[in-house]
């Protein structure tokens with residue numbers, strides 16, 4: 001803490017509220033809060049896929065069990081320098097709280113991430129974070145410690161495009177920093193059902209296992225596994241499906257079974273809506 005320079009202080013001040021009261025931003029510093037870090041980063045990659053710019057996401061739980069890498073094959077976080085702040089868009093996303101806030105024009109909560117809002121929170125609560133961007137033929141990288149940039153952005157030539165974020169939660173914030181592989185795997189599997197065509201690979205370096213989640217039939221596949229899990233016998237083979245693309249996207253899958261009870265799961269922009277809403281009422 002005594003090694004911060006004057007330049008770092010603005011960053012520190014910017015992210016200080018997060019380190020002071022992490023619970024306000026991630027709900028708590030227990031297991032749920034710890035995993036929230038993963039969801040914040042992951043949801044940004046999913047957003048890129050939802051918007052049609054990425055088709056593959058990779059998640060790696062590293063051998064230490066407490067660090068994670070999330071990567072996508074999207075456009076890459078912009079790295080152009082903002083004339084007023086003289087910082088790159090990437091640095092702003094990782095160091096300014098609420099950059100691209102929920103209520104700013106053109107921003108909206110999609111898969112559960114908040115267009116980079118979560119990235120600065122994760123950064124503030126990470127011992128180390130490395131962001132790597134490939135775009136326009138270059139690879140750019142910036143490192144952070146407890147949210148503070150360790151130098152500027154640098155890099156070399158690269159093919160393809162995409163964003164990769166490595167982070168290691170700060171043990172001075174979280175009593176336990178080991179991630180639960182099953183919790184992550186389950187989340188990834190649901191995401192692959194909700195986002196038809198998205199391929200998500202989960203590599204667990206602790207157990208040296210690698211799984212890929214991809215469901216070409218999206219919700220219909222999800223429904224089939226839910227029906228099977230509940231032991232309800234279908235009364236018809238194929239689910240009733242409605243898929244609407246365009247400005248307003250809608251996906252619906254229905255299956256009648258011999259069971260007398262009704263079971264509904266709904267999501268809006270990839271977020272579970274456990275208490276229903278107008279979308280369920282409308283149905």
Ligand code: TSJ
Pocket residue numbers: 040041042044045048070071072074075076077078093116118119163164165
């Ligand atoms: F959370 C995060 F910010 F750290 C993060 C963001 C983590 C990961 C794994 C991926 C991402 C991310 C962000 N993937 N893709 C994007 N895309 C953009 O930020 C992006 C790219 C291009 C343009 C553009 O207008 O050219 C705009 C945006 C917002």
